Every structure is written in C-alpha cells, then in structure tokens.
Amino acid sequence: MRNSIITREQLLKARETLSKLVHKTPVFSSEVIDKKVGANLYFKCENFQKTGSFKFRGASYAVNQLGSDQKKNGVTTHSSGNHGQALAKAAQLANIKAYIVMPENAPTVKKQAVRGYGAEVIICESTQAAREKTCSGIQEKTGATFIPPYDDENVVLGQSTAAQELIDQTEGLDYLLAPVGGGGLLSGTLMAAKYFSPNTKVIGSEPKGADDAYRSIKTGKRLPQENPQTIADGLRTSLGEINFEIIRENIDQILTVEEDTIIKALKMIHHHLKIMAEPSCAVPLAAILENKRHFEGKNVGIIISGGNVDLDVYYESLK
Amino acid sequence: MRNSIITREQLLKARETLSKLVHKTPVFSSEVIDKKVGANLYFKCENFQKTGSFKFRGASYAVNQLGSDQKKNGVTTHSSGNHGQALAKAAQLANIKAYIVMPENAPTVKKQAVRGYGAEVIICESTQAAREKTCSGIQEKTGATFIPPYDDENVVLGQSTAAQELIDQTEGLDYLLAPVGGGGLLSGTLMAAKYFSPNTKVIGSEPKGADDAYRSIKTGKRLPQENPQTIADGLRTSLGEINFEIIRENIDQILTVEEDTIIKALKMIHHHLKIMAEPSCAVPLAAILENKRHFEGKNVGIIISGGNVDLDVYYESLK
Numbered sequence: 001m002r003n004s005i006i007t008r009e010q011l012l013k014a015r016e017t018l019s020k021l022v023h024k025t026p027v028f029s030s031e032v033i034d035k036k037v038g039a040n041l042y043f044k045c046e047n048f049q050k051t052g053s054f055k056f057r058g059a060s061y062a063v064n065q066l067g068s069d070q071k072k073n074g075v076t077t078h079s080s081g082n083h084g085q086a087l088a089k090a091a092q093l094a095n096i097k098a099y100i101v102m103p104e105n106a107p108t109v110k111k112q113a114v115r116g117y118g119a120e121v122i123i124c125e126s127t128q129a130a131r132e133k134t135c136s137g138i139q140e141k142t143g144a145t146f147i148p149p150y151d152d153e154n155v156v157l158g159q160s161t162a163a164q165e166l167i168d169q170t171e172g173l174d175y176l177l178a179p180v181g182g183g184g185l186l187s188g189t190l191m192a193a194k195y196f197s198p199n200t201k202v203i204g205s206e207p208k209g210a211d212d213a214y215r216s217i218k219t220g221k222r223l224p225q226e227n228p229q230t231i232a233d234g235l236r237t238s239l240g241e242i243n244f245e246i247i248r249e250n251i252d253q254i255l256t257v258e259e260d261t262i263i264k265a266l267k268m269i270h271h272h273l274k275i276m277a278e279p280s281c282a283v284p285l286a287a288i289l290e291n292k293r294h295f296e297g298k299n300v301g302i303i304i305s306g307g308n309v310d311l312d313v314y315y316e317s318l319k
Numbered sequence: 320m321r322n323s324i325i326t327r328e329q330l331l332k333a334r335e336t337l338s339k340l341v342h343k344t345p346v347f348s349s350e351v352i353d354k355k356v357g358a359n360l361y362f363k364c365e366n367f368q369k370t371g372s373f374k375f376r377g378a379s380y381a382v383n384q385l386g387s388d389q390k391k392n393g394v395t396t397h398s399s400g401n402h403g404q405a406l407a408k409a410a411q412l413a414n415i416k417a418y419i420v421m422p423e424n425a426p427t428v429k430k431q432a433v434r435g436y437g438a439e440v441i442i443c444e445s446t447q448a449a450r451e452k453t454c455s456g457i458q459e460k461t462g463a464t465f466i467p468p469y470d471d472e473n474v475v476l477g478q479s480t481a482a483q484e485l486i487d488q489t490e491g492l493d494y495l496l497a498p499v500g501g502g503g504l505l506s507g508t509l510m511a512a513k514y515f516s517p518n519t520k521v522i523g524s525e526p527k528g529a530d531d532a533y534r535s536i537k538t539g540k541r542l543p544q545e546n547p548q549t550i551a552d553g554l555r556t557s558l559g560e561i562n563f564e565i566i567r568e569n570i571d572q573i574l575t576v577e578e579d580t581i582i583k584a585l586k587m588i589h590h591h592l593k594i595m596a597e598p599s600c601a602v603p604l605a606a607i608l609e610n611k612r613h614f615e616g617k618n619v620g621i622i623i624s625g626g627n628v629d630l631d632v633y634y635e636s637l638k
Contacts, residue, residue, distance in 0.1 A: 026345060028367075032435075047593045048347075116351075274366045274595040274626035307593035 006153065006246070008195040014061050014157040015164050021060045021093065022161065023049055027169045030272040037288055039295040042173070043269075044166040047277050047307025051117070054162050054185055054305050055086035055149070061158030062147045063090045071096045073143035078124075078131035080106040081234065082306055083149035088119035099144055101134045103127075107310060150184030151240030159188030164196060166301045173200045174298040177284035179305060180204040180213040180254065181235040183243025189303065190250040200301075204247065204254040205287035207232050207262060213239050214254045217247065232262060234280035234305065261286040269304075276307040325472065325565070327514040333380050333476040334483050340379045340412065341480065342368055346488045349591040356607050358614040361492070362588075363485040366596050366626025370436070373481050373504055373624050374405035374468070380477030381466045382409045390415045392462035397443075397450040399425040400553065401625055402468035407438035418463055420453045422446075426629060469503030470559030478507030483515060485620045492519045493617040496603035498624060499523040499532040499573065500554040502562025508622065509569040519620075523566065523573040524606035526551050526581060532558050533573045536566065551581060553599035553624065580605040588623075595626040 028043045046054040063075060074097030077087050084100045091098035098119035102111055103126035114121050124134040139146055148155060162185070163176060176197075178189045186204045193200045206213050209229035216223045222244045228236035239247070265285035269277050281304045288295050288302075347362045365373040382394060393416030396406050403419045410417035417438035421430055422445035433440050443453040458465055467474060481504070482495060495516075497508045505523045512519045525532050528548035535542045541563045547555035558566070584604035588596050600623045607614050607621075 052593060270595060270630070274371060276589060276593040276595060311589070 006157070006191050010157055011160055011164065011191060011195055015161050017064055018057055018061055018158060018161050021064070022057050024165055025049055025162075027166060028273050028275070032272045033268055033285075036268070037295065038292055039288065039297060040299045041285070041288070042166065042170045042299070042301045043273060044162055044169075044301060044303045045275060046162055047275055047281070047304050049306075051082070051085040051089045052306055052308040053082040053086065053278075054159060054303065055082040056089060057161050058150070058152075058155035058158035058184055058188075059083065059086035059090040059147060060093070061161075062152060062154040063087070063094050063096070065154045066145060070145045073145065074098060075147050076101065076135055076138045076142070076144040077147050077149065078102070078135045079149060080110065082308055085110070085113050085117065085308070087147055088114045088117035092118040097142075097144070099138045099142065101131055101138065103131060109310075148240070149237075150182030151242055153242060155184055156188045156191065156242065156246065159184045160192045161188070162303055163189040163192035163301070166303065167192060167197045167200070170299065170301055172299055173197060173301045175295065175300045176200050176202045176303075177205055177287060177300060178202070178303045179232070179235055179280050179283040180206045180239070180247075181280065182237045183213060183239045183247055185303060185305060186213075186251075187243045187246035190246055194250060201252040202250070203252055203287065205284045206254060206256050207235055207283060208256045208258055210235050211256045213247065214256050216244055217251060217254055220248070230259060230262070232278075232280040232283055234278055235283065255287040255291060257283060257286040257290055261289050265289055275304070276309055277304050278306045278309050281305050281307075325476070325510050329476055330479055330483065330510060330514055334480050336383055337376060337380055337477060337480050340383070341376050343484055344368055344481070346485060347592050347594070351591045352587055352604075355587070356614065357611055358607065358616060359618045360604070360607070361485065361489045361618070361620045362592060363481055363488075363620060363622045364594060365481055366594055366600070366623050368625075370401070370404040370408045371625055371627040372401040372405065372597075373478060373622065374401040375408060376480050377469070377471075377474035377477035377503055377507075378402065378405035378409040378466060379412070380480075381471060381473040382406070382413050382415070384473045385464060389464045392464065393417060394466050395420065395454055395457045395461070395463040396466050396468065397421070397454045398468060399429065401627055403433050404429070404436065404627070406466055407433045407436035411437040416461075416463070418457045418461065420450055420457065422450060428629075467559070468556075469501030470561055472561060474503055475507045475510065475561065475565065478503045479511045480507070481622055482508040482511035482620070485622065486511060486516045486519070489618065489620055491618050492516060492620045494614065494619045495519050495521045495622075496524055496606060496619060497521070497622045498551070498554055498599050498602040499525045499558070499566075500599065501556045502532060502558045502566055504622060504624060505532075505570075506562045506565035509565055513569060520571040521569070522571055522603075522606065524603045525573060525575050526554055526602060527575045527577055529554050530575045532566065533575050535563060536570060536573055539567070549578060549581070551597075551599040551602055553597055554602065574606040574610060576602060576605040576609055580608050584608055594623070595628055596623050597625045597628050600624050
C-alpha cells in the first residue's frame with residue numbers, strides 16, 4: 001500500500017518547512033450559516049493563501065524538496081489554473097526558473113498572473129495531448145523538473161498542511177470535508193487526520209456531474225472522469241494514482257451533490273462569509289446541505305480551496 | 320465646538336463596551352497591491368463585522384446607551400441599507416424591539432435580512448419625506464427611540480472603535496483613510512486618531528459625483544448632496560450636522576476620486592484580497608491610486624466599510 005510510505009514525521013517536516021513559506025490562513029465561521037445547517041462549521045480560508053489557493057502549499061513543498069542540481073534547471077508543469085500560478089510563485093521565491101505550459105484558450109488574466117510571478121509562459125493547443133507533449137519537450141530541452149498538480153507525494157505532503165493547521169486552529173472536529181478533483185487536497189487531509197486527529201472522520205465531496213472519485217472508490221478501480229458536467233471547474237480532473245491509493249485506504253465516505261445545491265452553497269458563502277470563493281469550494285457545504293441529519297450538532301471543518309474566480313463565471317453561476 | 324464634547328474617556332468606554340458585542344475584525348494586506356501602489360496598505364475588514372458592515376458598531380453602542388425605560392419601547396430607524404440591518408441585529412442581541420422603516424423598492428433580500436434579525440419591517444414609499452413621516456408615526460405610536468444612522472454622538476463613538484482597533488493592530492500608521500457618506504465613520508476615525516495616534520493624518524475620500532463633504536469643508540458650510548452620481552451607493556447621503564462639525568475641526572484633507580478609479584480599485588480588492596467588499600470600500604484605495612506620490616512608501620490604514628453587496632450591481636460595476 002502506497003500510503004504506508006507517508007509517515008507522521010514526513011507530515012511534520014512538511015509543516016515545519018512550509019511554516020516559513022506559506023500563509024497560516026484564518027478559520028472563519030458564520031452564526032447564520034451554522035443556524036441554517038444546524039452544525040458548527042469552521043471554514044479554513046485557503047482563498048487567502050499566496051496565489052489564491054491551497055495549491056501553493058504543494059507546489060512550494062515540491063520545489064523545496066528538489067536537489068540543487070535539479071533546482072539549477074528549473075521546474076515546469078502544464079496548467080490552466082491554480083497549480084500554474086502556485087508553481088510560478090513557488091519557483092520565484094526559490095529563485096529558480098519556471099516554465100508553465102498553458103492552453104491557448106486560458107483567460108488572459110491567468111496568463112498575466114503567471115507571468116507576473118516571473119515565469120515563462122508557453123502557449124499550446126488546448127488538448128491534453130498537446131499540453132503533455134509541450135511539457136515533455138520543455139523537460140528535454142531545458143532539463144526542468146516536472147511538478148505534477150496532485151499525483152506526487154511531496155505535493156500531497158504540502159497540501160496536508162492546510163488540514164494540519166485547521167486541526168490545530170479548532171477543537172474536537174467530528175468531521176473534515178474537502179472537495180475531490182485530482183485528489184491532492186483530500187489525500188493530504190486524510191493523512192493529517194490520520195496522524196493528528198484520529199477521531200475526526202474525513203469525507204470527500206464531489207459534484208454528481210464529475211463523480212469519478214465516488215465511482216472509483218465504489219468499484220475499487222481508478223476510473224477516469226469523462227465529459228465532466230459541473231460549474232465546479234477545479235473538480236473536473238480525474239483522480240491521481242497515488243491519491244486514489246491513499247483515499248481508498250483511508251476515506252470514510254464520499255458524498256456527491258447536485259449542481260443546484262452547489263450554487264445554493266456558493267450563495268451562502270458569498271452572503272454570509274463575505275469572501276471570494278471558487279465554485280469548487282462550495283461542494284463540501286453542499287454535501288452538508290444535502291445531508292443535514294448526518295451532520296446535526298457536529299463540529300465540521302471545511303477547506304475553502306481557493307478564490308481565483310472568474311467574475312463572469314461567478315456571476316453566471318449565482319444569478 | 321461640538322467635537323470638544325467627545326473625550327478620550329468616552330472613546331475608551333465605547334471600546335470597552337463594544338469589545339463584548341462586536342467582532343474584532345482582521346486586518347488584511349496584499350503584497351501585490353502594495354507593489355502596485357508603492358505603499359504599505361492595511362485593510363481593516365469591517366465586511367466581516369456582524370451584519371456585514373461597520374454600522375453594527377454605532378447601532379450597538381447607541382442601543383447599549385439607552386435607559387431601561389427607553390429600551391422597553393424599542394428602537395426605530397429608516398434605512399434601505401446597512402444601518403437597518405445593524406440596528407435590527409443590535410436590538411435583537413439587547414432583547415428589545417426594532418421597527419425598521421424600509422422603502423418599497425428596497426431589495427427583497429434586504430427586507431428578509433432585517434426580518435431575519437427579528438425586526439418588524441414597515442414598508443413605505445421611497446421618498447425621503449415618506450420615510451421620515453412613517454418613522455415619526457412609529458415613534459408616536461410605540462414610544463420607540465429613533466436611532467440615526469450617523470448624526471449622533473453615540474453612533475460616532477461606536478464607529479470610532481473600528482479605527483481604535485486598527486491603530487492597535489498596526490504600527491506607525493502615517494495615514495488613515497475612510498470613505499465619507501453621512502460622515503459617521505470618518506468622524507469616529509478622526510476622534511480615534513486624535514486621541515490614540517496623533518501623528519497619523521486622517522484623510523476622507525469621496526466620489527467626485529457625491530462630493531458634498533469636500534464642498535462643505537471647502538466652503539465651511541454644510542451643503543447637501545443633491546443628485547449624487549456614483550456606484551458607491553453607501554456614499555450618496557449628505558453629511559450629518561455633528562459629523563460636519565467634527566470633520567471640519569479635525570480633518571487633514573478630503574480627496575475626491577473619479578468613478579473609473581473606484582472600479583479599478585474595486586477590482587484590485589476583489590482580485591488580490593479575495594473579499595466581498597461594497598463599492599464604497601474602494602473609494603479610499605481609489606484616492607491612493609490617484610495620488611500615488613503622496614502616499615509613496617507610507618503606512619496607510621484603510622477601513623473596508625462593508626460587504627453587503629448586491630451581486631448584480633457588483634458584476635455590472637466590474638465588467
């Protein structure tokens with residue numbers, strides 16, 4: 001079992017290392033939301049993390065763990081979203097080069113953000129094949145190390161630090177909820193709970209229209225996500241290999257939710273927490289709304305994964 | 320001079336009283352914004368205050384200062400916005416009745432919010448005359464005490480606690496910036512700086528399309544705001560009497576800004592602070608953007624006044 005590789009000591013080392021590099025983000029709560037759902041919710045606000053999402057934790061730790069020979073040649077990844085910005089900033093802070101492959105249809109504002117962190121942006125066609133091929137080409141040409149968005153032990157260790165902090169910032173959590181896309185955040189959260197809060201049950205949450213993790217865990221076989229249909233754009237990816245192993249071994253439950261409930265949850269976050277949160281962030285709250293009895297009177301930690309929201313998308317989804 | 324009535328002891332008493340009633344809101348900053356403007360900005364996030372704005376401070380303190388005879392008959396005000404919600408919640412926490420007069424064209428969501436805090440909502444025509452008449456009628460009928468939104472010493476004392484906290488949460492502020500509508504927040508901020516940070520210059524900021532405070536201070540005569548033209552809907556009101564006196568006596572400067580700059584500043588807050596902020600909140604940052612040289616390298620505190628934003632308005636203003 002792969003997950004047995006990850007030890008308590010590795011988690012503590014990641015936490016210690018990242019304590020100097022990442023923001024310790026605040027935990028918010030809302031009396032109004034608590035009253036509406038009948039539980040005590042603690043929102044870990046990774047939308048306030050550097051580069052606007054938890055992805056900065058994993059990218060920073062992966063960069064930190066490179067040898068000096070590797071650092072010399074820089075890092076690369078392909079991403080249209082948060083991981084690209086996170087890796088660009090992590091590389092900038094480590095004083096190394098970053099090559100970020102982005103699809104031609106990525107929003108201009110995201111390309112500008114990546115360039116703003118000092119990275120070189122390489123544009124390619126918007127297919128997965130073109131992204132991978134372009135990225136391989138860069139690795140060959142420059143010797144840069146590929147930093148994956150989730151399917152990587154150091155990335156998982158980095159992501160675990162959000163839940164590690166949340167466990168310290170709260171008391172007696174009955175549940176910890178994270179959304180599942182590639183599974184980096186959820187597998188990190190599982191490892192944090194396993195070692196530092198063993199009585200806390202960890203629940204993954206996923207849109208019904210992108211439920212590959214749910215189906216994979218149910219069948220015991222990693223199934224790819226094909227043709228995802230959800231506004232939670234961060235959760236359209238398929239589960240990673242190492243992530244699948246960790247989740248399969250440790251998860252209590254994966255709850256899938258309707259799109260309407262995601263939108264309802266997103267509105268609640270907007271109106272009552274007054275923060276900018278991506279649609280993906282609303283999926284755990286949606287799971288609570290659809291299963292109120294299950295969470296009644298419980299203390300529940302929720303990881304708000306990021307706040308890099310396109311205003312047009314945000315508005316369209318909320319009206 | 321009216322403002323000489325307000326003493327250091329009164330400010331301390333308001334702070335002490337409200338410490339048990341209001342949230343001590345966090346102070347945010349953004350490396351990206353600091354780099355763009357060339358100054359160190361500290362944003363006091365009153366959007367995270369109870370009921371979503373600083374208005375809860377003034378309303379709570381005014382309610383707290385009522386005698387027990389007055390409390391028996393409850394409180395009333397007319398408001399389509401933040402003061403109505405703030406007073407409703409303050410009354411609810413004090414276990415007294417609140418009658419909130421709201422114009423018929425107020426958004427349903429705002430009426431629901433006020434009712435959600437347990438207040439009775441009385442609908443009237445949307446003219447200022449109808450609002451005042453309806454509110455007077457309620458006072459006569461019920462004996463409820465009218466709690467004004469800004470033109471009141473206790474309200475000003477309550478609002479001063481935002482800046483009092485910000486002064487404690489930061490070090491060596493060169494400037495404190497607040498938006499000016501009725502002037503409650505700005506006059507409270509002036510009093511806080513006068514007694515607790517005398518080296519900090521206080522600057523009011525106002526849209527050019529609603530610049531009654533600027534004109535009033537310039538002419539030394541309180542001029543009403545007629546036909547205001549600005550997206551900063553919280554700043555369309557005219558300066559109050561007591562507020563005018565305090566501002567005239569103590570202000571360093573009022574800066575007026577263009578609508579385009581307000582929108583630019585609002586986008587910066589959205590993209591880099593990841594918080595929901597009302598258009599009014601962006602006015603102080605807009606003043607800095609239009610006067611970069613003036614603030615270069617300085618430590619500047621900014622009060623983010625509230626986050627009760629109508630999504631349609633927000634989107635329209637940002638696109």
